[in-house]
Amino acid sequence: MDTPVILKTFRNGKIKEYFVMREGELHTDLGIIKLDELKTKTFGDTISSHLGIEFIIRKPKAPDFFKYAKRSGAPMMPKDIGVIIANTGLCSSDCVLDAGTGSGILAIYLGSIARKVITYEIREEFLEIARENFAQAGLYNIELRHGDIVEEIQKLDEKFDIVTLDTISASHVVSHVPRILFPGGFLAAYSPFFEQTKDIRDAIGKTNFTELKTIETIEREITFTDRGTRPATARVGHTGFITIARY
Ligand SMILES: C[S@@+](CC[C@H](N)C(=O)[O-])C[C@H]1O[C@@H](n2cnc3c(N)ncnc32)[C@H](O)[C@@H]1O
Known part of the structure; x- marks a missing residue:
């Protein structure tokens, strides 16, 4: 394309x-x-x-796809994607499992760095938008699969360095992650609400994950005007929590 x-x-x-x-x-x-x-x-x-x-x-880069690519729903914000990349140490030899794909914005950032990304989306009607976004980004190392990650993860025989979850069903996926992670690998789960975050942490607590932490990132852009310099009065409010754990 x-x-x-x-x-x-x-x-x-x-x-x-x-x-x-x-x-x-x-x-x-x-x-x-x-x-x-x-x-x-x-x-x-x-x-x-x-x-x-x-x-x-x-040349468009990942932030341009966040701004301009077609969307099936709300993509993850770059500030939250940055937290995942920094805390998991994502690198060019890594293989990542991602779910759900949504518009594919997180997968585009991941695929711009990692060796391979396999991403699952449950809603068939969302696949075409994500597929087109990946092709427009020129990222042929992203494999888009249709399916429910809760079931599909149990059938996987590949191993991964990082698993990223941005789906309502994340807490039901957690118990299956250790089987498919390389030792030293990371789980990063995004959740917009405290309740979902608590469910994810409770599920992680029943596994052998270590180095567990949950982060919320507050982004404040600074405005520069003739009147003075200060944080912008209009800003991005709460987006979600990132829970990171290491296997
Ligand atoms: C918030 S969106 C993900 C946005 C994506 N991270 C991005 O940056 O564009 C959540 C997606 O997860 C999908 N989803 C929900 N439950 C799922 C499941 N069990 N398996 C796979 N995908 C699922 C939804 O259909 C939706 O497209």
Whole structure:
């Protein structure tokens, strides 16, 4: 599949940005851009609209997929994904089991680093969006599987370095994770509510996991204006808790 590009320009002190495929036309208030021309261009080149406005062509990275990719539901926020990557030490030799896939945003971040990601989604109608997002990200090391992770994990004979769970059924999956984790591997479970988090921790408590911790990350962007510098008044509120445990 063709991969998307980011078109970016600065007008009157503001950034205008578009996430586009390399075909058809894009109609903007800065003119029409013939996207087919992108096929003969490379990242760092420019393309002009029919009004002569120049756009720089940039390569999309995982945060661009968080911002612009099609969604089947709410993806995990980069601040929470960062906590998972940092606390599990995800690296290029790792094999990751992920569930549920959702829009595939967490899987895209994981797949950008890891050797392989196997991700399960229970809802068949969500598979196509995730599959398209993986192809657009150019990540062919992500294997998308349809199924209920609670049942599917019991049939797996592969071993993993990290298991990431972002599904309501996470607490029912936990007891099966040690069998498929390499010793030293990590479990990272995301849960939006205290109650789910408690269930996940109780399930972990019945296993041989160690180094158990639950984290909530508060992100505060700093604004810089003529009046002064301070944390933004509007900010991301609570998203979820990340529970990490090591086998
Ligand atoms: C919050 S979304 C995951 C978002 C994803 N981490 C991302 O960043 O895009 C949760 C997903 O888990 C799926 N799901 C729920 N229960 C599941 C199960 N038992 N097995 C597999 N997927 C499941 C849901 O259909 C939904 O798409």
